[in-house]
Amino acid sequence: MENKEILRKRVDELAAKVNGDVQEILNTLVLTVKGSYISETLTAAKNFEEVPCDFLHDLTALDLGEQFAVVYQLSSLKGPQTLRVKALISRDTPVIDSVTRIWQGANFLEREAYDMFGIQFKGHPNLKRIYLWEEFEGYPLRKDYETESIEKRSVMLKMRPGE
Numbered sequence: 001m002e003n004k005e006i007l008r009k010r011v012d013e014l015a016a017k018v019n020g021d022v023q024e025i026l027n028t029l030v031l032t033v034k035g036s037y038i039s040e041t042l043t044a045a046k047n048f049e050e051v052p053c054d055f056l057h058d059l060t061a062l063d064l065g066e067q068f069a070v071v072y073q074l075s076s077l078k079g080p081q082t083l084r085v086k087a088l089i090s091r092d093t094p095v096i097d098s099v100t101r102i103w104q105g106a107n108f109l110e111r112e113a114y115d116m117f118g119i120q121f122k123g124h125p126n127l128k129r130i131y132l133w134e135e136f137e138g139y140p141l142r143k144d145y146e147t148e149s150i151e152k153r154s155v156m157l158k159m160r161p162g163e
Helices: 003-018 035-046 106-117 151-158
Strands: 021-025 028-034 055-063 069-073 082-090 095-097 120-122
Touching: 003 021, 003 028, 003 035, 028 055, 035 069, 035 082, 035 095, 055 106, 082 095, 106 120
Parallel strands: 028 082, 095 120
Antiparallel strands: 021 028, 055 069, 069 082
C-alpha cells in the first residue's frame, strides 16, 4: 500500500474514533475535530503506524466568526506525509489543551495564538503575551477587534513629546 493510502486509512480510523471530519484540500488531508479531542488526536497522529505525523511545523488560529479553529500543521521526520488538524473551540470560552507535552516546540506558537486571539491553552507552562505588552487590551486578530480611526491616530502622533 502506498504511503498516502496508508495515511488516509489511519486518518479515517482516527476520525471515526474522535467524531472528526476528513477532507482533502490541495493534496493535504485535513482532519477537523472538536477541541476537546485535540490531545487524543495529535497523540494518535504522532504515533500512526507506518506513517507517523511526528513533526509540528506550525500552529495558528482562525477566527471563524461564531467559533475559533486552532490549526496544527504536521509532517513526518520519516516520510513525505503531511496532515492538517483543525480543532474547533467556542468563541465564548476559547480554551483548549496545550500540546507542549507532546511537542515542546508548541510553546511559543501557543503563546502567539493566545496573544493575538485570546485562546487559553490549558496546561501551558508559561502562557503570557509574546508580542504585545501585558496591559494591551484586546486581541488584534479577532474579527471583532476595533482599531482607532485614522483621524485619532493622526492626532496622537502629533501629540508625541519632543518632536
